[in-house]
Amino acid sequence: VNSCKVNGTKFTKKKLIEKQLNSLFQAKTLKEILEETETICGKLNRFGIFNDLGVNLDVPKSKILDNENEVDIIINLKEKPRFWARTGTEVGNNEGNLNASLNLRNPFGTGETFEANASYGLCYSSPINGNPDRVFQTFASQKNMSHKIYSSFNEFSNNIGFKFRKISPFGSSEYGYVASWRQINQIGKDASFSVRSEAGNSFKSSLYYRYIKDTRNDQMLPSRGALFKFYQELAGLGGDVQFVKHEAETQWNIPLGKGFVSLRINIFFLIIRISLSSSLRGGLLLPLMNSRTRINDRFFIGGPLSVRGFNYFGLGPKDGKDVIGGDTYWSTGLSLYAPLPRLADKPIKTHMFVNAGSSILLNQKESLSENVNRLIRTPSISTGFGLAVKFSILRVELNYCLPVAITKTDDVKKGLQFGVGLNFM
Structure with missing residues:
Protein backbone atom coordinates (compact mmCIF):
# COMPACT_ATOMS: atom_id res chain seq x y z
CA VAL A 1 0.00 0.00 0.00
CA ASN A 2 1.59 3.24 -1.16
CA SER A 3 -1.04 5.57 0.31
CA CYS A 4 -4.60 5.69 1.61
CA LYS A 5 -6.85 8.68 1.09
CA VAL A 6 -10.18 9.18 2.85
CA ASN A 7 -12.79 11.52 1.38
CA GLY A 8 -16.01 12.84 2.90
CA THR A 9 -15.11 13.32 6.57
CA LYS A 10 -16.46 16.78 7.31
CA PHE A 11 -17.10 16.37 11.05
CA THR A 12 -15.29 13.14 11.90
CA LYS A 13 -11.86 13.68 13.41
CA LYS A 14 -8.82 12.51 11.52
CA LYS A 15 -7.47 10.48 14.45
CA LEU A 16 -10.57 8.27 14.52
CA ILE A 17 -10.10 7.28 10.87
CA GLU A 18 -6.33 6.83 11.20
CA LYS A 19 -6.75 4.29 13.99
CA GLN A 20 -8.78 2.10 11.68
CA LEU A 21 -6.20 2.30 8.87
CA ASN A 22 -3.07 1.25 10.77
CA SER A 23 -3.31 -2.44 9.89
CA LEU A 24 -3.83 -1.69 6.20
CA PHE A 25 -0.18 -0.78 5.67
CA GLN A 26 0.91 -4.17 6.99
CA ALA A 27 -0.78 -5.96 4.07
CA LYS A 28 1.69 -7.29 1.49
CA THR A 29 -0.44 -9.11 -1.07
CA LEU A 30 -3.57 -8.14 -2.99
CA LYS A 31 -5.57 -10.72 -1.04
CA GLU A 32 -4.41 -9.25 2.27
CA ILE A 33 -5.20 -5.74 1.07
CA LEU A 34 -8.74 -6.73 0.08
CA GLU A 35 -9.31 -8.55 3.38
CA GLU A 36 -8.01 -5.62 5.45
CA THR A 37 -10.08 -3.16 3.42
CA GLU A 38 -13.22 -5.21 4.06
CA THR A 39 -12.42 -5.34 7.78
CA ILE A 40 -11.86 -1.57 7.93
CA CYS A 41 -15.12 -0.84 6.12
CA GLY A 42 -16.92 -3.11 8.57
CA LYS A 43 -15.47 -1.19 11.51
CA LEU A 44 -16.39 2.17 10.00
CA ASN A 45 -19.94 0.92 9.41
CA ARG A 46 -20.27 -0.17 13.03
CA PHE A 47 -19.69 3.38 14.24
CA GLY A 48 -23.14 4.17 12.82
CA ILE A 49 -22.09 7.61 11.58
CA PHE A 50 -21.67 6.91 7.84
CA ASN A 51 -24.32 6.32 5.18
CA ASP A 52 -22.25 5.10 2.25
CA LEU A 53 -18.77 3.62 2.00
CA GLY A 54 -16.92 3.05 -1.25
CA VAL A 55 -13.38 1.81 -1.91
CA ASN A 56 -11.22 2.26 -5.02
CA LEU A 57 -7.78 0.78 -5.73
CA ASP A 58 -5.44 2.57 -8.13
CA VAL A 59 -1.84 2.44 -9.31
CA PRO A 60 0.30 5.31 -7.94
CA LYS A 61 0.68 7.76 -10.80
CA SER A 62 4.24 8.69 -9.84
CA LYS A 63 5.35 5.06 -9.73
CA ILE A 64 3.76 3.49 -12.77
CA LEU A 65 7.19 2.80 -14.25
CA ASP A 66 9.09 2.31 -10.99
CA ASN A 67 7.04 -0.23 -9.09
CA GLU A 68 4.01 -2.08 -10.36
CA ASN A 69 3.43 -3.78 -7.01
CA GLU A 70 2.15 -0.75 -5.09
CA VAL A 71 -1.41 0.56 -4.92
CA ASP A 72 -3.20 3.65 -3.71
CA ILE A 73 -6.43 3.14 -1.78
CA ILE A 74 -9.22 5.72 -1.86
CA ILE A 75 -12.04 5.38 0.68
CA ASN A 76 -15.11 7.51 0.00
CA LEU A 77 -17.41 8.17 2.94
CA LYS A 78 -20.71 9.99 3.36
CA GLU A 79 -21.51 11.11 6.87
CA LYS A 80 -25.01 10.70 8.25
CA PRO A 81 -26.82 13.84 9.46
CA ARG A 82 -25.55 14.90 12.88
CA PHE A 83 -28.98 15.82 14.24
CA TRP A 84 -32.34 14.25 13.58
CA ALA A 85 -35.71 13.78 15.22
CA ARG A 86 -38.10 10.92 14.74
CA THR A 87 -41.45 9.59 15.84
CA GLY A 88 -42.78 6.12 15.36
CA THR A 89 -43.79 2.84 16.90
CA GLU A 90 -41.56 0.41 18.74
CA VAL A 91 -42.52 -3.24 18.37
CA GLY A 92 -41.05 -5.88 20.63
CA ASN A 93 -42.08 -9.29 21.85
CA ASN A 94 -45.87 -8.89 21.79
CA GLU A 95 -45.39 -5.31 22.97
CA GLY A 96 -45.64 -1.92 21.28
CA ASN A 97 -45.55 1.76 22.12
CA LEU A 98 -45.44 5.14 20.44
CA ASN A 99 -42.23 7.10 20.82
CA ALA A 100 -40.49 10.33 19.89
CA SER A 101 -36.78 11.00 20.15
CA LEU A 102 -34.11 13.61 19.50
CA ASN A 103 -30.70 12.32 18.44
CA LEU A 104 -27.24 13.81 18.08
CA ARG A 105 -24.77 11.71 16.13
CA ASN A 106 -20.99 12.10 16.27
CA PRO A 107 -21.10 15.35 18.34
CA PHE A 108 -17.37 15.39 19.12
CA GLY A 109 -16.15 13.77 15.91
CA THR A 110 -15.09 10.47 17.49
CA GLY A 111 -18.19 8.31 16.97
CA GLU A 112 -20.32 9.23 19.98
CA THR A 113 -24.13 9.26 19.99
CA PHE A 114 -26.59 11.00 22.27
CA GLU A 115 -30.31 10.26 22.36
CA ALA A 116 -33.24 11.70 24.30
CA ASN A 117 -36.66 10.11 23.93
CA ALA A 118 -40.21 10.75 25.02
CA SER A 119 -40.27 7.72 27.30
CA TYR A 120 -37.99 9.75 29.59
CA GLY A 121 -34.74 8.09 28.62
CA LEU A 122 -31.23 9.35 27.99
CA CYS A 123 -28.36 7.31 26.60
CA TYR A 124 -24.82 8.42 25.78
CA SER A 125 -22.44 6.01 24.06
CA SER A 126 -18.83 6.44 23.04
CA PRO A 127 -16.36 4.07 21.34
CA ILE A 128 -13.30 3.50 23.50
CA ASN A 129 -10.05 4.63 21.93
CA GLY A 130 -11.78 4.96 18.56
CA ASN A 131 -12.76 1.28 18.39
CA PRO A 132 -16.38 0.55 17.33
CA ASP A 133 -16.13 -2.90 18.93
CA ARG A 134 -15.43 -1.40 22.37
CA VAL A 135 -18.28 0.88 23.44
CA PHE A 136 -19.05 2.50 26.79
CA GLN A 137 -22.59 3.70 27.50
CA THR A 138 -24.26 5.60 30.30
CA PHE A 139 -28.03 5.74 30.53
CA ALA A 140 -30.95 6.98 32.57
CA SER A 141 -34.58 6.10 31.99
CA GLN A 142 -38.05 6.20 33.45
CA LYS A 143 -40.54 3.47 32.58
CA ASN A 144 -44.17 2.77 33.29
CA MET A 145 -45.16 -0.79 32.34
CA SER A 146 -48.60 -2.32 32.51
Whole structure:
Protein backbone atom coordinates (compact mmCIF):
# COMPACT_ATOMS: atom_id res chain seq x y z
CA VAL A 1 0.00 0.00 0.00
CA ASN A 2 1.59 3.24 -1.16
CA SER A 3 -1.04 5.57 0.31
CA CYS A 4 -4.60 5.69 1.61
CA LYS A 5 -6.85 8.68 1.09
CA VAL A 6 -10.18 9.18 2.85
CA ASN A 7 -12.79 11.52 1.38
CA GLY A 8 -16.01 12.84 2.90
CA THR A 9 -15.11 13.32 6.57
CA LYS A 10 -16.46 16.78 7.31
CA PHE A 11 -17.10 16.37 11.05
CA THR A 12 -15.29 13.14 11.90
CA LYS A 13 -11.86 13.68 13.41
CA LYS A 14 -8.82 12.51 11.52
CA LYS A 15 -7.47 10.48 14.45
CA LEU A 16 -10.57 8.27 14.52
CA ILE A 17 -10.10 7.28 10.87
CA GLU A 18 -6.33 6.83 11.20
CA LYS A 19 -6.75 4.29 13.99
CA GLN A 20 -8.78 2.10 11.68
CA LEU A 21 -6.20 2.30 8.87
CA ASN A 22 -3.07 1.25 10.77
CA SER A 23 -3.31 -2.44 9.89
CA LEU A 24 -3.83 -1.69 6.20
CA PHE A 25 -0.18 -0.78 5.67
CA GLN A 26 0.91 -4.17 6.99
CA ALA A 27 -0.78 -5.96 4.07
CA LYS A 28 1.69 -7.29 1.49
CA THR A 29 -0.44 -9.11 -1.07
CA LEU A 30 -3.57 -8.14 -2.99
CA LYS A 31 -5.57 -10.72 -1.04
CA GLU A 32 -4.41 -9.25 2.27
CA ILE A 33 -5.20 -5.74 1.07
CA LEU A 34 -8.74 -6.73 0.08
CA GLU A 35 -9.31 -8.55 3.38
CA GLU A 36 -8.01 -5.62 5.45
CA THR A 37 -10.08 -3.16 3.42
CA GLU A 38 -13.22 -5.21 4.06
CA THR A 39 -12.42 -5.34 7.78
CA ILE A 40 -11.86 -1.57 7.93
CA CYS A 41 -15.12 -0.84 6.12
CA GLY A 42 -16.92 -3.11 8.57
CA LYS A 43 -15.47 -1.19 11.51
CA LEU A 44 -16.39 2.17 10.00
CA ASN A 45 -19.94 0.92 9.41
CA ARG A 46 -20.27 -0.17 13.03
CA PHE A 47 -19.69 3.38 14.24
CA GLY A 48 -23.14 4.17 12.82
CA ILE A 49 -22.09 7.61 11.58
CA PHE A 50 -21.67 6.91 7.84
CA ASN A 51 -24.32 6.32 5.18
CA ASP A 52 -22.25 5.10 2.25
CA LEU A 53 -18.77 3.62 2.00
CA GLY A 54 -16.92 3.05 -1.25
CA VAL A 55 -13.38 1.81 -1.91
CA ASN A 56 -11.22 2.26 -5.02
CA LEU A 57 -7.78 0.78 -5.73
CA ASP A 58 -5.44 2.57 -8.13
CA VAL A 59 -1.84 2.44 -9.31
CA PRO A 60 0.30 5.31 -7.94
CA LYS A 61 0.68 7.76 -10.80
CA SER A 62 4.24 8.69 -9.84
CA LYS A 63 5.35 5.06 -9.73
CA ILE A 64 3.76 3.49 -12.77
CA LEU A 65 7.19 2.80 -14.25
CA ASP A 66 9.09 2.31 -10.99
CA ASN A 67 7.04 -0.23 -9.09
CA GLU A 68 4.01 -2.08 -10.36
CA ASN A 69 3.43 -3.78 -7.01
CA GLU A 70 2.15 -0.75 -5.09
CA VAL A 71 -1.41 0.56 -4.92
CA ASP A 72 -3.20 3.65 -3.71
CA ILE A 73 -6.43 3.14 -1.78
CA ILE A 74 -9.22 5.72 -1.86
CA ILE A 75 -12.04 5.38 0.68
CA ASN A 76 -15.11 7.51 0.00
CA LEU A 77 -17.41 8.17 2.94
CA LYS A 78 -20.71 9.99 3.36
CA GLU A 79 -21.51 11.11 6.87
CA LYS A 80 -25.01 10.70 8.25
CA PRO A 81 -26.82 13.84 9.46
CA ARG A 82 -25.55 14.90 12.88
CA PHE A 83 -28.98 15.82 14.24
CA TRP A 84 -32.34 14.25 13.58
CA ALA A 85 -35.71 13.78 15.22
CA ARG A 86 -38.10 10.92 14.74
CA THR A 87 -41.45 9.59 15.84
CA GLY A 88 -42.78 6.12 15.36
CA THR A 89 -43.79 2.84 16.90
CA GLU A 90 -41.56 0.41 18.74
CA VAL A 91 -42.52 -3.24 18.37
CA GLY A 92 -41.05 -5.88 20.63
CA ASN A 93 -42.08 -9.29 21.85
CA ASN A 94 -45.87 -8.89 21.79
CA GLU A 95 -45.39 -5.31 22.97
CA GLY A 96 -45.64 -1.92 21.28
CA ASN A 97 -45.55 1.76 22.12
CA LEU A 98 -45.44 5.14 20.44
CA ASN A 99 -42.23 7.10 20.82
CA ALA A 100 -40.49 10.33 19.89
CA SER A 101 -36.78 11.00 20.15
CA LEU A 102 -34.11 13.61 19.50
CA ASN A 103 -30.70 12.32 18.44
CA LEU A 104 -27.24 13.81 18.08
CA ARG A 105 -24.77 11.71 16.13
CA ASN A 106 -20.99 12.10 16.27
CA PRO A 107 -21.10 15.35 18.34
CA PHE A 108 -17.37 15.39 19.12
CA GLY A 109 -16.15 13.77 15.91
CA THR A 110 -15.09 10.47 17.49
CA GLY A 111 -18.19 8.31 16.97
CA GLU A 112 -20.32 9.23 19.98
CA THR A 113 -24.13 9.26 19.99
CA PHE A 114 -26.59 11.00 22.27
CA GLU A 115 -30.31 10.26 22.36
CA ALA A 116 -33.24 11.70 24.30
CA ASN A 117 -36.66 10.11 23.93
CA ALA A 118 -40.21 10.75 25.02
CA SER A 119 -40.27 7.72 27.30
CA TYR A 120 -37.99 9.75 29.59
CA GLY A 121 -34.74 8.09 28.62
CA LEU A 122 -31.23 9.35 27.99
CA CYS A 123 -28.36 7.31 26.60
CA TYR A 124 -24.82 8.42 25.78
CA SER A 125 -22.44 6.01 24.06
CA SER A 126 -18.83 6.44 23.04
CA PRO A 127 -16.36 4.07 21.34
CA ILE A 128 -13.30 3.50 23.50
CA ASN A 129 -10.05 4.63 21.93
CA GLY A 130 -11.78 4.96 18.56
CA ASN A 131 -12.76 1.28 18.39
CA PRO A 132 -16.38 0.55 17.33
CA ASP A 133 -16.13 -2.90 18.93
CA ARG A 134 -15.43 -1.40 22.37
CA VAL A 135 -18.28 0.88 23.44
CA PHE A 136 -19.05 2.50 26.79
CA GLN A 137 -22.59 3.70 27.50
CA THR A 138 -24.26 5.60 30.30
CA PHE A 139 -28.03 5.74 30.53
CA ALA A 140 -30.95 6.98 32.57
CA SER A 141 -34.58 6.10 31.99
CA GLN A 142 -38.05 6.20 33.45
CA LYS A 143 -40.54 3.47 32.58
CA ASN A 144 -44.17 2.77 33.29
CA MET A 145 -45.16 -0.79 32.34
CA SER A 146 -48.60 -2.32 32.51
CA HIS A 147 -48.86 -6.00 33.45
CA LYS A 148 -52.66 -6.00 33.53
CA ILE A 149 -52.89 -8.49 30.63
CA TYR A 150 -51.77 -11.33 32.89
CA SER A 151 -51.60 -9.89 36.42
CA SER A 152 -53.30 -7.12 38.43
CA PHE A 153 -50.55 -4.49 38.69
CA ASN A 154 -48.44 -1.87 36.94
CA GLU A 155 -44.74 -1.19 37.48
CA PHE A 156 -43.09 2.22 37.53
CA SER A 157 -39.29 2.51 37.62
CA ASN A 158 -36.46 5.03 37.52
CA ASN A 159 -33.18 3.57 36.27
CA ILE A 160 -29.61 4.78 35.94
CA GLY A 161 -26.46 2.90 35.05
CA PHE A 162 -23.60 2.23 32.71
CA LYS A 163 -22.38 -0.62 30.54
CA PHE A 164 -19.37 -1.68 28.51
CA ARG A 165 -19.86 -3.73 25.33
CA LYS A 166 -17.09 -5.69 23.62
CA ILE A 167 -17.41 -7.50 20.28
CA SER A 168 -14.90 -10.17 19.24
CA PRO A 169 -14.81 -13.20 16.92
CA PHE A 170 -16.00 -15.22 19.93
CA GLY A 171 -19.19 -13.17 20.39
CA SER A 172 -20.53 -10.06 22.09
CA SER A 173 -19.96 -9.46 25.81
CA GLU A 174 -21.61 -6.76 27.90
CA TYR A 175 -20.79 -5.77 31.48
CA GLY A 176 -23.02 -3.33 33.31
CA TYR A 177 -24.36 -1.80 36.50
CA VAL A 178 -27.96 -0.68 37.08
CA ALA A 179 -29.54 1.16 39.99
CA SER A 180 -33.32 0.95 39.81
CA TRP A 181 -36.04 2.33 42.04
CA ARG A 182 -39.19 0.28 41.34
CA GLN A 183 -42.77 0.75 42.42
CA ILE A 184 -45.59 -1.79 42.12
CA ASN A 185 -48.76 0.29 41.84
CA GLN A 186 -52.28 0.52 40.40
CA ILE A 187 -53.24 -2.77 42.01
CA GLY A 188 -56.48 -4.14 40.57
CA LYS A 189 -59.54 -4.31 42.80
CA ASP A 190 -59.70 -8.10 42.33
CA ALA A 191 -55.95 -8.60 42.81
CA SER A 192 -54.75 -11.67 44.67
CA PHE A 193 -52.98 -11.54 48.02
CA SER A 194 -49.68 -12.41 46.30
CA VAL A 195 -49.90 -9.28 44.14
CA ARG A 196 -51.13 -7.05 46.97
CA SER A 197 -48.20 -8.11 49.15
CA GLU A 198 -45.81 -6.86 46.44
CA ALA A 199 -47.29 -3.33 46.38
CA GLY A 200 -44.93 -0.48 47.20
CA ASN A 201 -41.31 0.46 46.57
CA SER A 202 -38.08 -1.47 46.21
CA PHE A 203 -34.54 -0.46 45.29
CA LYS A 204 -32.34 -2.75 43.22
CA SER A 205 -28.60 -2.19 42.76
CA SER A 206 -27.06 -4.85 40.56
CA LEU A 207 -24.15 -5.89 38.37
CA TYR A 208 -24.81 -7.96 35.26
CA TYR A 209 -23.02 -9.79 32.46
CA ARG A 210 -24.53 -10.70 29.08
CA TYR A 211 -22.94 -12.85 26.37
CA ILE A 212 -24.30 -13.48 22.85
CA LYS A 213 -22.87 -15.62 20.06
CA ASP A 214 -25.02 -15.62 16.93
CA THR A 215 -24.01 -17.41 13.71
CA ARG A 216 -27.53 -17.69 12.22
CA ASN A 217 -28.04 -16.64 8.60
CA ASP A 218 -31.14 -14.67 9.64
CA GLN A 219 -32.01 -13.46 13.14
CA MET A 220 -35.78 -13.66 12.73
CA LEU A 221 -36.34 -16.56 10.32
CA PRO A 222 -33.13 -18.61 10.19
CA SER A 223 -32.51 -21.81 8.26
CA ARG A 224 -28.95 -22.50 9.43
CA GLY A 225 -26.58 -21.47 12.18
CA ALA A 226 -26.70 -21.31 15.96
CA LEU A 227 -27.49 -18.86 18.75
CA PHE A 228 -26.25 -18.88 22.33
CA LYS A 229 -27.22 -16.34 25.00
CA PHE A 230 -26.15 -16.19 28.62
CA TYR A 231 -27.14 -13.68 31.30
CA GLN A 232 -26.03 -13.32 34.92
CA GLU A 233 -27.09 -10.71 37.46
CA LEU A 234 -26.04 -10.12 41.06
CA ALA A 235 -28.28 -7.78 43.07
CA GLY A 236 -27.54 -6.63 46.60
CA LEU A 237 -24.92 -3.91 46.28
CA GLY A 238 -27.10 -1.71 48.45
CA GLY A 239 -30.87 -1.52 48.35
CA ASP A 240 -33.39 -4.04 49.65
CA VAL A 241 -33.28 -6.55 46.77
CA GLN A 242 -30.75 -9.38 46.98
CA PHE A 243 -30.51 -12.23 44.51
CA VAL A 244 -28.38 -14.00 41.95
CA LYS A 245 -29.97 -14.69 38.58
CA HIS A 246 -28.92 -16.94 35.71
CA GLU A 247 -30.57 -17.33 32.32
CA ALA A 248 -29.44 -19.10 29.14
CA GLU A 249 -30.82 -19.77 25.68
CA THR A 250 -29.54 -21.85 22.79
CA GLN A 251 -30.93 -22.44 19.31
CA TRP A 252 -29.73 -24.66 16.48
CA ASN A 253 -30.93 -24.44 12.87
CA ILE A 254 -30.05 -27.21 10.43
CA PRO A 255 -30.94 -27.48 6.71
CA LEU A 256 -32.09 -31.02 5.95
CA GLY A 257 -31.03 -33.09 2.96
CA LYS A 258 -28.32 -30.56 2.08
CA GLY A 259 -31.05 -27.98 2.00
CA PHE A 260 -33.40 -29.70 -0.44
CA VAL A 261 -35.95 -32.50 -0.40
CA SER A 262 -37.69 -33.65 -3.59
CA LEU A 263 -41.37 -34.49 -3.30
CA ARG A 264 -43.59 -35.86 -6.08
CA ILE A 265 -47.20 -34.68 -6.15
CA ASN A 266 -49.19 -36.16 -9.08
CA ILE A 267 -47.03 -35.29 -12.10
CA PHE A 268 -45.31 -32.26 -10.60
CA PHE A 269 -42.02 -32.14 -8.80
CA LEU A 270 -41.51 -29.64 -6.01
CA ILE A 271 -38.09 -28.77 -4.69
CA ILE A 272 -38.64 -27.68 -1.11
CA ARG A 273 -35.97 -26.17 1.10
CA ILE A 274 -36.62 -27.62 4.57
CA SER A 275 -34.88 -26.74 7.83
CA LEU A 276 -35.08 -27.99 11.40
CA SER A 277 -34.88 -25.63 14.38
CA SER A 278 -34.42 -26.64 18.02
CA SER A 279 -34.44 -24.26 20.99
CA LEU A 280 -33.81 -24.57 24.71
CA ARG A 281 -34.18 -21.89 27.39
CA GLY A 282 -33.74 -21.99 31.13
CA GLY A 283 -33.41 -19.71 34.13
CA LEU A 284 -32.77 -19.73 37.89
CA LEU A 285 -33.43 -16.97 40.45
CA LEU A 286 -31.97 -17.50 43.93
CA PRO A 287 -32.66 -15.07 46.81
CA LEU A 288 -29.71 -14.11 49.02
CA MET A 289 -29.39 -13.21 52.72
CA ASN A 290 -32.69 -14.89 53.71
CA SER A 291 -34.64 -12.53 51.44
CA ARG A 292 -37.52 -13.39 49.12
CA THR A 293 -37.85 -13.11 45.38
CA ARG A 294 -40.07 -10.35 44.01
CA ILE A 295 -42.65 -10.55 41.28
CA ASN A 296 -40.84 -8.06 39.03
CA ASP A 297 -37.63 -10.15 39.09
CA ARG A 298 -39.16 -13.57 38.40
CA PHE A 299 -39.48 -15.46 35.11
CA PHE A 300 -42.66 -15.47 33.01
CA ILE A 301 -43.12 -17.96 30.18
CA GLY A 302 -45.80 -19.08 27.78
CA GLY A 303 -47.44 -17.54 24.75
CA PRO A 304 -46.84 -17.36 20.99
CA LEU A 305 -43.16 -16.43 21.38
CA SER A 306 -42.18 -19.23 23.76
CA VAL A 307 -44.49 -22.15 24.55
CA ARG A 308 -47.19 -21.82 21.90
CA GLY A 309 -50.69 -23.04 22.65
CA PHE A 310 -50.88 -21.10 25.91
CA ASN A 311 -51.84 -17.50 26.59
CA TYR A 312 -49.28 -14.77 27.14
CA PHE A 313 -47.25 -15.76 30.25
CA GLY A 314 -49.87 -18.46 30.82
CA LEU A 315 -47.52 -21.10 32.27
CA GLY A 316 -46.31 -21.33 35.83
CA PRO A 317 -47.40 -20.25 39.32
CA LYS A 318 -50.65 -18.32 39.74
CA ASP A 319 -52.67 -16.92 42.60
CA GLY A 320 -56.28 -16.75 41.53
CA LYS A 321 -56.29 -15.06 38.13
CA ASP A 322 -52.89 -13.43 38.63
CA VAL A 323 -49.71 -14.86 37.13
CA ILE A 324 -46.99 -14.36 39.78
CA GLY A 325 -43.95 -15.77 37.96
CA GLY A 326 -41.48 -18.53 38.77
CA ASP A 327 -38.05 -18.73 40.39
CA THR A 328 -36.87 -21.26 37.85
CA TYR A 329 -38.05 -22.46 34.46
CA TRP A 330 -37.20 -24.37 31.34
CA SER A 331 -38.76 -24.38 27.89
CA THR A 332 -37.90 -26.10 24.65
CA GLY A 333 -39.12 -26.28 21.10
CA LEU A 334 -38.63 -28.24 17.90
CA SER A 335 -39.83 -26.78 14.59
CA LEU A 336 -39.75 -27.96 10.97
CA TYR A 337 -39.83 -25.11 8.41
CA ALA A 338 -40.62 -25.24 4.69
CA PRO A 339 -41.43 -22.51 2.13
CA LEU A 340 -44.75 -22.27 0.35
CA PRO A 341 -44.88 -23.47 -3.28
CA ARG A 342 -43.83 -20.72 -5.72
CA LEU A 343 -42.76 -18.56 -2.74
CA ALA A 344 -39.47 -20.27 -1.93
CA ASP A 345 -37.52 -17.00 -2.14
CA LYS A 346 -40.00 -15.01 -0.05
CA PRO A 347 -39.68 -14.49 3.73
CA ILE A 348 -42.71 -16.65 4.48
CA LYS A 349 -42.63 -20.27 5.65
CA THR A 350 -44.92 -22.96 6.91
CA HIS A 351 -43.90 -24.77 10.05
CA MET A 352 -44.86 -27.59 12.37
CA PHE A 353 -43.81 -27.42 15.99
CA VAL A 354 -43.71 -29.11 19.36
CA ASN A 355 -43.17 -26.92 22.45
CA ALA A 356 -42.83 -27.79 26.12
CA GLY A 357 -42.01 -25.96 29.33
CA SER A 358 -42.42 -25.63 33.07
CA SER A 359 -41.97 -22.94 35.74
CA ILE A 360 -42.15 -23.16 39.55
CA LEU A 361 -41.52 -21.18 42.72
CA LEU A 362 -38.70 -22.71 44.75
CA ASN A 363 -39.60 -24.13 48.14
CA GLN A 364 -36.76 -23.45 50.58
CA LYS A 365 -38.03 -26.25 52.83
CA GLU A 366 -37.58 -28.84 50.09
CA SER A 367 -34.32 -30.40 48.99
CA LEU A 368 -32.70 -29.62 45.65
CA SER A 369 -33.83 -32.93 44.18
CA GLU A 370 -37.42 -32.32 45.28
CA ASN A 371 -37.48 -28.88 43.62
CA VAL A 372 -35.94 -30.29 40.44
CA ASN A 373 -38.47 -33.12 40.43
CA ARG A 374 -41.37 -30.64 40.64
CA LEU A 375 -39.86 -28.65 37.76
CA ILE A 376 -39.48 -31.52 35.31
CA ARG A 377 -42.16 -34.08 36.20
CA THR A 378 -45.24 -32.24 34.86
CA PRO A 379 -44.30 -30.25 31.74
CA SER A 380 -46.87 -28.39 29.70
CA ILE A 381 -46.73 -29.53 26.06
CA SER A 382 -48.31 -28.30 22.84
CA THR A 383 -48.07 -29.01 19.14
CA GLY A 384 -49.39 -27.40 16.00
CA PHE A 385 -48.68 -25.85 12.62
CA GLY A 386 -48.89 -22.45 10.99
CA LEU A 387 -47.25 -19.66 9.01
CA ALA A 388 -44.21 -17.58 9.93
CA VAL A 389 -43.65 -14.31 8.05
CA LYS A 390 -40.63 -12.04 8.33
CA PHE A 391 -41.06 -8.30 7.89
CA SER A 392 -38.28 -5.73 7.94
CA ILE A 393 -38.42 -5.12 11.70
CA LEU A 394 -40.35 -8.06 13.16
CA ARG A 395 -41.71 -11.56 12.70
CA VAL A 396 -45.38 -12.50 12.61
CA GLU A 397 -46.85 -15.96 13.20
CA LEU A 398 -50.35 -17.35 12.77
CA ASN A 399 -50.62 -20.86 14.18
CA TYR A 400 -53.16 -23.52 14.98
CA CYS A 401 -52.21 -24.86 18.40
CA LEU A 402 -53.21 -28.01 20.25
CA PRO A 403 -52.14 -28.32 23.91
CA VAL A 404 -51.56 -32.01 24.68
CA ALA A 405 -50.38 -31.82 28.31
CA ILE A 406 -51.41 -29.13 30.80
CA THR A 407 -51.34 -28.39 34.53
CA LYS A 408 -54.15 -26.99 36.65
CA THR A 409 -52.69 -23.46 36.62
CA ASP A 410 -52.11 -23.24 32.84
CA ASP A 411 -53.97 -20.65 30.78
CA VAL A 412 -54.64 -22.63 27.61
CA LYS A 413 -55.02 -21.15 24.12
CA LYS A 414 -56.36 -23.89 21.86
CA GLY A 415 -56.94 -23.10 18.19
CA LEU A 416 -55.67 -20.07 16.29
CA GLN A 417 -52.94 -18.02 17.95
CA PHE A 418 -51.33 -14.83 16.64
CA GLY A 419 -47.84 -13.69 17.63
CA VAL A 420 -45.71 -10.63 16.87
CA GLY A 421 -42.13 -10.23 18.03
CA LEU A 422 -38.42 -10.61 17.43
CA ASN A 423 -37.31 -13.70 19.32
CA PHE A 424 -39.42 -16.84 18.89
CA MET A 425 -38.85 -20.31 20.34
